[in-house]
Amino acid sequence: MIDAVDIVGYGPLGQALHRLFDSKGVNVRCIYSQSQAGEGFASRDQWLSDEAMSTLVFLAIPDDQIGLHLD
Numbered sequence: 001m002i003d004a005v006d007i008v009g010y011g012p013l014g015q016a017l018h019r020l021f022d023s024k025g026v027n028v029r030c031i032y033s034q035s036q037a038g039e040g041f042a043s044r045d046q047w048l049s050d051e052a053m054s055t056l057v058f059l060a061i062p063d064d065q066i067g068l069h070l071d
Contacts, residue, residue, distance in 0.1 A: 002026065002056050003027060004026070004027040004028070004055075004056075005021060005026060005027070005054050005057070006029055006030040006031070006032070006053060006054040006058070007028060007030070007032070007057075007058045008031075008032045008057060008058065008059050008060060008061060009032075009033060009059065009060035010031055010033035010036045010041075010060070011061075014031070014033070014058075014060035017058055017060060018031065030042045030053075030054065
């Protein structure tokens with residue numbers, strides 16, 4: 001059973017996922033958005049450095065924003 005999820009992106013899809021999970025009683029532990037800030041939203045550095053990252057992370061961002069970095 002998944003007890004918490006993270007959502008990356010808060011456009012129409014991210015917002016719909018947030019509403020869905022809330023209605024089902026699933027804890028949305030963290031939301032990361034480049035355009036949103038404030039309570040309930042994590043900064044990029046907070047989200048990436050969080051050792052307690054959820055088991056399930058939803059990427060609700062445009063395909064061209066997903067990159068593979070093998071530094």
